[in-house]
Amino acid sequence: MNLGxxxxxxxxxxxxxxIDNAQPxxxxxxxxxxxxxxxxxxxxxxxxxxxEAGFLRQPHTSAGRVPTEEGYRYFVRQLMGQTDLAPQTxxxxxxxxxxxxxxxxxxxxxxxxxxxHQSQAASLVTAPHLEKARFxxxxxxxxxxxxxxxxxxLTGGEIRQQMLxxxxxxxxxxxxxxxxxxxxxxxxxxxxxxxxxxxQVEALEQDILNLIxxxxxxxxxxxxxxxxxxxxxxxxxxxxxxxxxxARRALRVFEERAFLQDLLxxxxxxxxxxxxxxxxxxxxxxxxxxxxxxxxxxYGVPGLATGTLGVLGPIRMxxxxxxxxxxxxxxxxxxxxxxxxxx
Amino acid sequence: MNLGxxxxxxxxxxxxxxIDNAQPxxxxxxxxxxxxxxxxxxxxxxxxxxxEAGFLRQPHTSAGRVPTEEGYRYFVRQLMGQTDLAPQTxxxxxxxxxxxxxxxxxxxxxxxxxxxHQSQAASLVTAPHLEKARFxxxxxxxxxxxxxxxxxxLTGGEIRQQMLxxxxxxxxxxxxxxxxxxxxxxxxxxxxxxxxxxxQVEALEQDILNLIxxxxxxxxxxxxxxxxxxxxxxxxxxxxxxxxxxARRALRVFEERAFLQDLLxxxxxxxxxxxxxxxxxxxxxxxxxxxxxxxxxxYGVPGLATGTLGVLGPIRMxxxxxxxxxxxxxxxxxxxxxxxxxx
DNA sequence: TTTAGCACTCTCGATCCGAGAGTGCTAAAT
DNA sequence: ATTTAGCACTCTCGGATCGAGAGTGCTAAA
Numbered sequence: 001m002n003l004g005x006x007x008x009x010x011x012x013x014x015x016x017x018x019i020d021n022a023q024p025x026x027x028x029x030x031x032x033x034x035x036x037x038x039x040x041x042x043x044x045x046x047x048x049x050x051x052e053a054g055f056l057r058q059p060h061t062s063a064g065r066v067p068t069e070e071g072y073r074y075f076v077r078q079l080m081g082q083t084d085l086a087p088q089t090x091x092x093x094x095x096x097x098x099x100x101x102x103x104x105x106x107x108x109x110x111x112x113x114x115x116x117h118q119s120q121a122a123s124l125v126t127a128p129h130l131e132k133a134r135f136x137x138x139x140x141x142x143x144x145x146x147x148x149x150x151x152x153x154l155t156g157g158e159i160r161q162q163m164l165x166x167x168x169x170x171x172x173x174x175x176x177x178x179x180x181x182x183x184x185x186x187x188x189x190x191x192x193x194x195x196x197x198x199x200q201v202e203a204l205e206q207d208i209l210n211l212i213x214x215x216x217x218x219x220x221x222x223x224x225x226x227x228x229x230x231x232x233x234x235x236x237x238x239x240x241x242x243x244x245x246x247a248r249r250a251l252r253v254f255e256e257r258a259f260l261q262d263l264l265x266x267x268x269x270x271x272x273x274x275x276x277x278x279x280x281x282x283x284x285x286x287x288x289x290x291x292x293x294x295x296x297x298x299y300g301v302p303g304l305a306t307g308t309l310g311v312l313g314p315i316r317m318x319x320x321x322x323x324x325x326x327x328x329x330x331x332x333x334x335x336x337x338x339x340x341x342x343x
Numbered sequence: 344m345n346l347g348x349x350x351x352x353x354x355x356x357x358x359x360x361x362i363d364n365a366q367p368x369x370x371x372x373x374x375x376x377x378x379x380x381x382x383x384x385x386x387x388x389x390x391x392x393x394x395e396a397g398f399l400r401q402p403h404t405s406a407g408r409v410p411t412e413e414g415y416r417y418f419v420r421q422l423m424g425q426t427d428l429a430p431q432t433x434x435x436x437x438x439x440x441x442x443x444x445x446x447x448x449x450x451x452x453x454x455x456x457x458x459x460h461q462s463q464a465a466s467l468v469t470a471p472h473l474e475k476a477r478f479x480x481x482x483x484x485x486x487x488x489x490x491x492x493x494x495x496x497l498t499g500g501e502i503r504q505q506m507l508x509x510x511x512x513x514x515x516x517x518x519x520x521x522x523x524x525x526x527x528x529x530x531x532x533x534x535x536x537x538x539x540x541x542x543q544v545e546a547l548e549q550d551i552l553n554l555i556x557x558x559x560x561x562x563x564x565x566x567x568x569x570x571x572x573x574x575x576x577x578x579x580x581x582x583x584x585x586x587x588x589x590a591r592r593a594l595r596v597f598e599e600r601a602f603l604q605d606l607l608x609x610x611x612x613x614x615x616x617x618x619x620x621x622x623x624x625x626x627x628x629x630x631x632x633x634x635x636x637x638x639x640x641x642y643g644v645p646g647l648a649t650g651t652l653g654v655l656g657p658i659r660m661x662x663x664x665x666x667x668x669x670x671x672x673x674x675x676x677x678x679x680x681x682x683x684x685x686x
Numbered sequence: 687t688t689t690a691g692c693a694c695t696c697t698c699g700a701t702c703c704g705a706g707a708g709t710g711c712t713a714a715a716t
Numbered sequence: 717a718t719t720t721a722g723c724a725c726t727c728t729c730g731g732a733t734c735g736a737g738a739g740t741g742c743t744a745a746a
Contacts, residue, residue, distance in 0.1 A: 136486075161504065166596060255575060401739090403695085
């Protein structure tokens with residue numbers, strides 16, 4: 001469907017006004033508010049065309065027009081163009097990250113907070129994880145009694161720790177010796193290779209190797225690690241969620257790990273780092289997201305360590321600003337990952 | 344204020360009915376529903392007394408009665424008696440914990456999930472932390488370039504890890520030697536004692552000691568570690584939160600770390616492990632919690648490692664069941680802490 | 687002290703109505 | 717061939733009205 005220039009203009013203006021005011025926008029209003037040099041009747045004619053094209057609809061006969069999901073999609077993909085944050089906003093965000101020091105946990109929490117605040121919606125950030133983990137180093141530390149802590153360092157610097165309860169107490173000396181042996185054997189190996197070693201070693205080491213394999217597998221899962229959320233209450237402020245039932249349905253998505261897992265695997269894995277993916281109204285696939293939009297991106301170093309971040313809000317969201325924010329924060333976090341690994 | 348037996352009965356029945364149906368309960372209804380052998384007029388007379396005593400109120404002239412916050416407090420503290428979960432429910436919960444293995448992270452996530460599900464409200468669980476941390480052991484592990492991982496084990500088995508960026512790359516040998524020295528020096532020392540050592544050592548060790556002190560301090564803070572939440576959307580299902588504004592206000596409390604910090608320090612520190620604290624309607628102190636109740640408890644081993652867990656829901660909640668659940672889950676987690684430390 | 691009877695009060699939902707906003711169509715103007 | 721003015725028509729929304737229903741408080745009798 002190809003639209004004329006004037007139709008594009010009108011569609012864009014309807015978007016703008018509706019996003020601002022959350023109310024159907026009529027032809028007269030449009031002409032007055034934006035000082036158009038054409039008459040409201042002409043606008044009406046164009047609106048009829050846009051409605052027939054499926055980009056606008058009327059909530060009821062003789063109300064103004066409202067964008068359809070298809071309309072939002074057209075706007076985002078064809079009409080909006082590349083947007084960017086104001087330099088001043090960028091500086092402000094960068095500054096906050098600068099002040100957060102070098103703690104990854106802080107960075108991710110801050111990223112979630114900034115996304116939520118900038119987009120006035122709910123945000124989500126997953127911790128970065130290695131894509132193809134290789135063994136680098138292990139430490140085994142006695143804590144108390146039969147409980148020992150295993151700290152596993154993978155290539156790229158990802159760290160995974162896990163408690164292990166042994167069959168009987170073992171001295172720190174023996175643990176250290178075991179760790180040293182494993183460090184020698186397993187250097188640079190993948191999970192699969194390590195799994196193959198299991199039958200060849202003694203009982204104590206078998207337990208540890210199994211745990212190592214398990215952790216390495218987990219690290220390559222999409223949603224293995226921590227999930228940071230923020231701004232969940234923001235969506236409650238949107239008029240489209242004035243009815244709690246809708247708000248509940250939308251937010252439940254955020255709570256359920258299983259759903260997020262599904263959402264992320266089916267979208268993000270087809271997105272490359274740097275790209276931003278926009279899901280509008282569930283895209284016919286996710287019933288639970290019918291009245292939401294989701295803006296997602298990956299960050300990190302492809303092939304090394306990547307994570308996911310995104311925003312969930314009402315369909316009527318300011319896509320330009322949200323997409324810019326998501327992209328910018330993703331870039332910042334990518335820089336962090338680079339710094340961590342290549343320093 | 345001392346109530347007669349019949350007044351107590353009526354108050355309890357009003358509670359019960361209101362908690363079930365969320366609607367003002369009238370004298371006639373009460374007599375019919377519970378098969379009372381007294382007339383509705385008598386019930387009305389008693390209700391007048393209960394209203395004057397401040398335990399009941401009328402939303403408007405000539406509607407039924409609704410419990411006041413004071414009424415809930417009296418009910419919880421004087422009337423309710425000790426309640427307990429059904430043995431079957433207990434078994435079900437224990438079984439779930441049993442299946443979760445020995446991963447602390449899983450336990451806490453599960454605890455939050457069970458609390459949320461049982462109480463149909465929002466739940467909160469903080470990771471256990473040491474009360475008076477003493478140094479036990481340190482490992483310093485080179486990851487990549489100038490980034491090193493410090494793993495600190497404190498008495499009682501609490502583990503804290505932190506990344507540290509050195510001024511320049513240092514080999515794993517030197518790091519290991521340094522760690523060995525520190526292990527010898529700092530054995531059993533408190534944060535204060537370690538802080539005193541800082542000026543006496545060389546630059547590399549100063550950085551590390553400072554980080555150790557910081558982490559040990561953090562570990563004794565109430566809200567240092569992870570916070571697990573669940574069931575946030577449950578409260579959206581309650582009719583008292585049908586207006587999103589109210590829901591928003593209530594849930595914001597859950598999002599803000601600063602608020603939780605305040606809430607926990609001012610309540611939990613005066614609660615002993617095993618005890619359950621009930622805050623009804625903000626207790627005049629927390630404006631944000633005006634239409635909520637919070638049921639809190641501590642778990643763990645006093646003087647060693649403790650954490651907090653609790654539930655946030657509408658004032659009209661089933662206190663008996665919620666309190667029983669919170670107590671039971673707290674006890675389970677306490678057992679976990681005992682197991683971790685004294686095994 | 688308890689209870690039956692009764693008048694009174696207040697909410698809630700349904701219904702109705704008029705104002706306002708916006709449309710679609712037609713016919714005239716460009 | 718477009719654009720526009722004019723106009724009748726439609727639909728929502730807020731306010732007013734009203735009756736049913738539920739529950740109360742009071743009084744007088746049991």
